[in-house]
Amino acid sequence: MATEANGAAQQAPALNASPATPDGNPTPEPKTPGPATTPAPTAAEPKKLTNAQLKAQQKAEKAARRAQAKEAKAAIAPQPPAASTGADAGAKGSKPARGGSKQDEQQQQQQQGRPGIAPRRPSMGGRRGSVGGIIEKDPRSAIPECFSHIPMAKRIATSQAHKDVHPAVLALGQQMATFTIRDSIARLKYMLLAFRKVIEAYETPKGNSLSRHFIPHVLNDQIEYLTACRPMCFSMGNAIRLLKAKINKFDIDTPEDEAKEAMLESIDNFINERITLAEFIIARNAADMIADGDVILTYRQHRLVERALLQARHDGKQFEVSIVDDPFDQTGQMLAKTLRRERIRVYYSPHMGGTQASIRRATKVFVGAEAIFANGAMQGPAGTCDVCLTAADAGVPVMALCETINFDRDRVATDSLTYNEIDPERCGETEFRLLFDTTREKYLNVVITEFESETGNSPAQSILAILRKQEDPNAS
Amino acid sequence: MTTGDVTKPEPLAIRTAQASAQDDSTPFDIVQEYRTILASDPEISMPVAAIEALIALLGRTSATTAMETVSVIKTHAELLQQAVSNPVPLKAGTDLFQQYLLRSLKGQAAAGSAPPLSFDETRQHLLRNSQRFVTRAKAARETIAYKGAAYVKDGSVVLAAGGSRTVKTLLLRAADRHVERWGSPRFKVVYVMDGSRDSVPAVEALRERGVPVAEIEQSAVAFTLRAARVDMAFVGTEVVVQNGGLLSRMGTFQLATLCQAMKIPFYVAAESHKIVRVYPLSQADLPRCGVRQDVLEFKCAEQQKAEEEDSPDLFNRSFGQQASPIDYTPPEFISSIITEQGVKMPAAVYDLILDLYT
C-alpha cells in the first residue's frame, strides 16, 4: 500500500512534467492564446511554438524538480519506512514498469493526438506522424548508400524500450526523436533533468554500491535508449562523460543519499554553469565584438547569435543585421521579427542566393555552432559552411559562437560526411537532407566561448587549449 | 588569307621628291628623332614614338629598293633599341612597323589594306599618314576608356596605380558616365603613389571632377584593398607580352599578386599596339628580354663609396628619363586586358601575335 502511494507520489511530477509540454503554453508571444486554433502554419510558426513548448516544459520540469526536491527531503526525514519498503525488490521493479505504462499512454496521446489537434510540433510535425507510420519498416532502407553511414533519429515505440528506462527518459526520447526538442543545448539540458529523475528514483539494490551499480545497470540503459531515439549531440556525450567521471569518483561506501545528493547537485551546477551562465557570457562577449555601423550577417536563427544581437542592441549599439535563411525551415524569419521588435534594421534573404550580395554589405558574420571538433572544424546547421566560404572570399570575418560544452576533444572532422545526421523526415531518394555541415577551421576567424571577456575569443585551432585550461580547475 | 597569297612582281622604289631633297643633309639620328618626338608630345607613348621615328627615317632614307629600305629600317630599329635601357616598348612599335612593311613587301595583305598595296603605295601611305597614326593611337586610348568606364559601378571603390594616361582617361570617362546617370560621380578612387609624381595629374584631374580620391603608399596596398573594400584595380602597362603578361613599372606585379590573393579583379588597360613579341618566363628572365636595369645591387660600404665618386658614369649607363625600373606580371594574375579591340583574356593576346607575325 505504502509503496503504491509513495510510488504514485513519486511518479506524479514525472507525469505532469511532459504533458505540460503541449498544454500550458506561456509563450511571451502576444498572439494565439492556444495554438490549437492557429491555421496552417508558416514554416516558422510552429518553430516558435516549439520554443514556447520548451519554455513550458522547462517550467514544468522545474516545478517537477522542486516538487521532487521537497518530496525527497520529506522522504528522507519523516517517513523512512517508505524508503525502506521502497528498497523492497518487487516494489522497485514494479514501479518503473507501472510508470512506464502510464508514460506509454501519454506517449500515445502525444503521438496520435498531436498531429490531429494542431501543428504543435515543429514544422515537420504534421508529417512526422506519417514518418512514424513508415518508421516501423526500416526507415533507412531508402537512404542512398553513399550516405548510409550517417545516423538518423528513429522513433522507438516506448514498448520496445528497455524495461529499466525511466519514464522521464522515455518521454524525452520521444521528444528528441520527433524533434520536439531539437536544439542541441536544449537536448543536453533535458537529458540532464531526466537523469535527475532517474537518480532520484534510483535505489541501490542490496549488496551493491551506487558507484559500481548505477552506471552499468541503470544509466547506460537510459543513454542507450536516448541514443537510439536520436544520435547524441556532442554536448550530451561530454556531459555524460563528466557525470560518469563524477560517479566513479564516489567511494564504494559513500552513503547512497549522500551520493545521490552530490550527483543531483553536480547536475544542477552543470546546468547553471555550462548552459545558463555560458549562454549569457557568450552573448556578452559576442556583443562586445559588435561596433556601431556594423552590418552583421547571420545564418538562420541561432539561440546564441540572437541573444548576442539583442545584447548589443541593449548596449545601445547601432547596427544592421542581414539574415540569410535556410528555405527549408525558415527559422530566420523568427529572428527577423524579433530583431525588428528591437528596431534593428533587418535585411532578409530567404535562400542562399542572397549570400554573395549580402556579404558585400556585411562587416561581420556571426554563426552559431553545433559543435567544434578537436581540429577546430565547426559543425553547424547545414548551410553554415556555404556562408563561411562566401565570407572568406569577400574577406569578411566569421565568428562562431559556441559553448565549450560543445567542444569535442577526441573527434576530428575535415568534411561534413564524417559526423552528420540525416533528417529523418527527408531520408529517401525523393527527399534527402543532411542536418549539419562542417566548416574548416581556416574559415573561422574566431570562436567565441563563455570564457571571461576577451579570453573567451579564441582561434578555432586552439580549442583544445581552452578545454585543458577549463578542465584543470574542474578536476577535483 | 585567300587574297594575299599571290605575290606580285616588285615595282622599283621611286625616290620621292622630298626624299631626294633631304638626302645629302646631316645623317639621320634615329635616337635623337625618337627623343624629340617623345618630348614634343607628352601624350605620345613609346611604341608610337618609335613608329613615328621610323616613318621619319623612311622619309629620309636614300634606300631605293624595297629590300634596301627594309634593311635600313631594321638597322635603325636595332640602334634605337640599344639606345634605351628598356627597349621592349620600342620593340612593340618597331616590330609592328617592320612587319607592316614586310607584309606589303611580300605583297601580302596587311589587314585593313587589302588587296595588297604595292610596296611603294605602302610607303606613300605611311609617309602621308604619319600624323594620323598618332591621333589613332590617342583614339584607341579613348575607346579603351569608354569600354573600361562601364566597369565602374555606382558605389564601387577603384584602385589605380601608375602614371598610365589610359587609366586616367578611363576613370574620367567613368566619372562622366556617373554624372550622366546620377548628377555626380558615385565611386571612389584609391591611387597608389609610387615615389614618382606620375600619378599626380590623374589624381588632380579626378578630384577636379568631384571624384573622391585617396592617395596611398605602395606599402599600404594590402591594407587598403580590404580596409576600403576595393572592388577592382586598374593599371596601365608599358607592354603586353606574348603570353598575355605584362612588363610594366615596378610594383605592378606586387599589386596583381595582392589583388589575386584577395580575389579582386585586376584589369589592364592597354592599346593593342603595346602588344609585343617578347616572352619573359620570370622576373629573373628580364635581361634575356633586353631589359637592362639594376634594381638589385647588393653592396657593402666600399662599393658604396666607390660609386659616389664615379656617379656620373653610373648615370650614362641608364638613359636618364625613362629609366624607371619594371617588373613582369604573369598572365594568371590578370583578370582581363581592355584594348581598343575589345576586352581580351590574357590568353587571347597570343592570337593577336600569331596573326600579326605569321
Add this chain to the structure above:
Amino acid sequence: MSSKQGGKGAGAGKGKKGAKGGAEEKRDDILQAVIIADSFQDRYAPFSLEKPRCLLPLANTPMIEYTLEFLAMNGVQEVFIYCSSANTDEVEAYIYNSSRWRNGSKISPFSSLEFIRVSDARSIGDFLRDLDKRALISSDFILVHGDLVANVSLDAALAKHRARREANRENCMTVILRSAGEDDHRTKTHGITPHFVVEPSTTRCLHYEETHPLQADHYLTLDPDILEHKEFEIRSDLIDCGIDICTPDVLALWSESFDYELPRKNFLHGVLKDHELNGKFIYTEIVDQGYAARASNLQMYDAISKDILGRWTYPLVPDSNLVLGNSYKMTKNGVCVENGVVIAPNATITESVLGHRSSLGSGSSVSNSIIGDRCKIGKNVRIENSYIWDEVVIEDDTQIYHSVLADAVRVGKKSIIPEGSLLSYGVSIAPGTQLPTDPAARISLKQGDGSPATDDASLVGENGKGADFHESASSDYDSDSEDEDFGTDPSSLQKSLIYSLEGLNISTSSISTLATHTSVDSDEVESQVNALQNADPTKSTTATASRNRLDSLSAFSAFSDDSMTGAFHTDAVNGLLDSLRAEDTDDFDGAKLEFMGLRLANNASDSSMRKAIAVSFAKRAAELTSTLDPAKAAQRALLDKKGAIKFIREVGVGGKEAEQAEFALALQNALVTQVMGKTLEAGKAGTVLAALLQQLYSHDVLEEDGILAWWNDGRAVEGGELMATVRDKCRVLVEWLENADEEESSEEESDDE
C-alpha cells in the same frame, strides 16, 4: 413585395441568358472587364479635388496604369471604363494620350477600350445598372476599380467560376480575396473591417458585413439560415481587392435593386441576405499567391506604396518600367532612379524611388519615400516615409515625415512637415514654418466645394499659399470637431494618412468571438448557445485602439449562432419538444402561445422560427423511431398533439413555395444533425423525412411545388453525402408527387388511417 421583384429579376436574368446563350458560347474566348474609375468617395480629399483618384500617382505611376496592366496581364480583351461626368474628361484625356491604351492603338493589348459616361450617376450602383441596360456584356466579365494594384493570375479563378456557372446558372459571381494572415497587416484596410462568411467546402460566400470601431455594438448578425451549413468560416483576415468575376446576371441583380449603391456594403450584403428571393449564389476565391489590393484610401495608398518599394507587387515595380517611356533602374540599397537625377555625392538615399530629373542636395537624406519627377530637394533636407509628387520644391534644412506633398508644392527653408500632413496641389509653405501635429494639417488651395480658399498665414506662414482644407458642407470633416459627428461616419477614419482612433469615443465591446465548436450534437450546441446568451457583454474582451477581428479561421458547427437568435432557437426547441413529449396532455396550444411569446421577446425572424419548429418536430420524430418504425414515428410526431399540424402550417411554413422548401430543408438538416448526434440511425433518417414530408403534404402543410422546390434546391444535396442519402430516400415520394393525381394520394391517406 421585394420577393416579387426577386421573382421578376430572376426571371429576367434567365430570359437574358436564354437569349444570349448561343452568342455567349461563341464569345467565351473574349474576356471582358469593367473598370469603375470613379469611387464617389472623398477619401483622397483634398487631392481628389484636382485630379480623379485613378490618375493620382502611386509610386510615380497613375493608379489606373496598374489596373490596366493587371487586366492586360490576365489576357483581358475588351475594357469598359466607367466614369462619372465629373472626371471622365480627365481620365479619357489621359487614356487618349497614352499611345499604349488608347482605343484602337496598334500597340494596345486590348482589342477595344471604351469609356462610358453616365452623367447623372450618383453611385457605382448607377454605373452597373446602366451597364445592364446597354447589354454590352456577353459573358463572364471582370469587375475592378480604377485604384487596383494586383498581379494575381485570374486563370484559375476564371476556370472555377466558369465551371460553377455551367453547373448551375445561379452561380453568378466570384469575389477574389487576398488572405493577409492573423496579425496586423499594413495592407489590410483600417477602420472598416470586411467580414466574409464562407463555406469552406464550396468556397461559397454566405454573408458579408462590415464592422468599424465606431459602431456601438460589435456584433455580426448572421441570418440563421447560414447556420444550416455544416461548416462555415468568418474570415476577417482578407484584403478585399474589389476584383469580381461576374456573369451578366450580376448586372440584372443590380438593376433589380435600384437602391444598391456600394458593391459590397449594399450589393454583396444584400444579395446574400436575400438569397432565398434571388436564388443566386456568390463564391469567393481566396488567393494566397500574388498581390492584390485597392488603394481605396490614403492609408492603403501608403501601404501599397510600401509594398511596391518592398517588391511585393513584383513585377509591378518601378524598375520594370511598365509605363511607356519610363526608364527606372534599380540600384543599391533598394533605390530606384529615373534618368537624369542628380544626387549629391554625400546625400544618402535608401529604399526609395527618385523620379525623372529630380535633384537631391548634399547632406540630404531620403528613406522609404517616393519622389516624383523634376523635384528640387535642397541641402540637408530630411525626408522619411513620404510621398512627394511631381515638381515639388523643398528648400534647405527642411524636414518631412510621413506626409503627402502633391504636385508643385513648395516648402520653404527650415520648415517642418510632421507626420500625416497632406499638402495638396500648389500649396506653398513659407520658410521656417512648422505645421501642426495633432491633428496633422490638410492644406489645399481649394475648399471642399472646389471654391478657392483664402490663404491662411497662421498655417502656411507669411505669403505661403493654402489653407486648412474644409470639405463641402455635405460631408463636413474637421478633425477638431467633436467626437460625435466625427464618430458617426466610419469613412472619416480613412480620410487621414495615418490611422488612429485616438480621441474617438469607441465602445469597448469587441466583436463577439463566437465559441468554436465542431461537434454537431444539437443538445451540446444548445447548451453552448445558452452559455453564449448568458455571457455578460461587459465581460467580453475590450478593444484596443487597433483593429478588432474575429479569429479568422474558426470552424462553426451548424448550430452555434449569434447569441440572440441562438437563444431563441434553444428555448423554442426545448419548449416545443417538452409539449410534444408531454404524456399527460395532448393539447398543443400552450406550446404555441409560449412559442409566440418567445418569438416576440427575441423578435426572431421567420426563418429562425421555421428552423426551430422543424428541428423540434424532427427531433421528436427521431426520438420516436427508437420504438416505432419511421413512418409511424413521423405520423405520431406530427399528429399526436392536436393543433400541431395547424401550428406548423400557420407559424412554421406559410404559403410561399420558397418558404415551404425552406421548411423541408430545415427538417432535412435537423434529421441529418440527429444522425450525426447519434440520436438517430442514418438508415432511418431518410425514411423519417419522407414520412414527415408525406404527412405534411397530405395535411396541406406543404404543397407539391414546395416539396419539389426543396428537392431541386442545391442546398438539399450540399454538405456531405449524408444530406444526399437522406434526400434520396424521398425520391419515391417526389416522383410520385411529380405525376401525382388525387385518388392515389387519397388512397395513401386512407392507408395511413
Add this chain to the structure above:
Amino acid sequence: MAPLLAGYAPNLEKFLKTLKGQSLEASTEGLIALLKRRQIRGAEACAFATARVLLQVVAKSKWTDVDQLLANVQKVGARLTHAAPRELVIGNIVRRVLGLIRDEASEERNADNEGSLMDSVSDLQTLQPSAATATSSGSQRPGPNPIKPTLTPAASFVSKSLFNLLSVVDPAESFTTGSPVTGSSTPIQQNSSATALKSEVIDGIEEIMDELSQADDQIAGFADVQIHPGDHILAYQPTATVEKFLVRAASKRHFTALIASGTPSPKGPEAYASLKKKLAAAGVRTVHVMSGSYAAYLPKVSKVILPAHAVLANGAIIADGGAACVARAAREYSKPVIVLSGVYKLCPENSSEVEDPIELGDSSAYVPFTDGPLVDGVDVESAVSELVPADLVDMYITNLGPHTRDHLDDILADHYKVEDIDFPLQ
C-alpha cells in the same frame, strides 16, 4: 472551352500565335510588355521570342539598303534589351542577326565585284568572319558532332585589329567621315536587290532559331564524355538542358544523380518528376537533395553541373540564385564545375560591365505576404539570379562542344561582329 484550359493570361505560345496577323509595332510592344511583366522569361524563351520579332523586322520593316535594315534591327533590338535588361540573351540574338545581315550584305557586294580599293577594306573585314559564321552555322545544323570552330575566324576577328594603327582606313574614322568608305562596316547597297538580301537574312534567322531548338540536344551529345561510370553528379536546379544532358548520359553510363533543388519548389518532392522518371528508367539512381546548401554533400560528389542563364565574356556566369554557393563548395573540395549553356547564351559583356546581375525577384516567393510583421518590418531580398565568378567554373559545354574560359574569346569572335560587340550601348 479551349481558352479555359489554356487560360487567358498571355505567354510565349500565345504571343507567337499573334505574330502572324499583327503589325510589327504591335508585336514588338507586345513582346516588350510580356518581358516587362516577366510573362516571358528565361533565356530560351527570350531568345526565341527575340529571334521571331527580329524576323518580323526584317520581313515587315521598311528598308531599302543595308544601313536602314541594320538600323531597324538595332532600334527594335535596343527596345527589347531595355525591356528586360537582365535577359542578356536578347542582346546576343540581336547581335547575331546584325552580324548575319552584315555578312549577307558583304557577300551580296562581292557578288557584283565592285571591289575597288575604297570599300575593299570592308571585304577583308567581313569576308573572313563570314567564313567563320559559315563554319559555325555549319555546326549549327543538326548533327551528332558539330564542328569545333577553327582558329582562323578567331584570328581574322582580331587580324583587323593589330594593324589598324597603321592600316589605310579604320572604322573609327570611317564612321565620322561620310565618304563611301563608310561601307566598310555597313556597306551601302549599290545595285543588288534588297529582296534577295531579305530572304537570305530570313533564312539566317531561321537557322538561328534552329540552333536554339537544337542546342539542348547537341549539348547532351557531349554528356557521356563528361560523365563517367560511378560518378556522383550534382545537378543544381536542373533545367531542360541539364535534363537532356543527364538522360543522355544515363543511356550510356551508370552514375548517381543528386538533384539539388536549392529552394523548396511548390511541387515539393514531385519537382523534377520527369527527370527522375527518365533517369530511373535508364537505371540511374537519383537522390533529390532538399537543401539550400551543398557543402555537406560535395565530398561525395564527383562533378557539379550548373545550367547558365548567361555566360559572360570573362567566363563568369549568371545562374539561379544559390549557384555561386554550390560552385564555391565545389572549389572547396576541388570538384569540377561544368556549366551547360547554348552558344547563344554567351555574351560579349564582361562580368563587371553587366549592370548588377543580381535580380531581386518577388519578395513573396519565399516569404508569406500573410505575415504582417515580416512584410512591414523586414527588407526581403530574394535573389532570382546571381553571378558565379569565373574562377569557380572549370568547363563550359555549349552546342559546339566543351570549352575552357580562354576559349570563350574565339567563340565570341565566331558569332559576333566587332561592330556589334557594344550593342546596345552604342
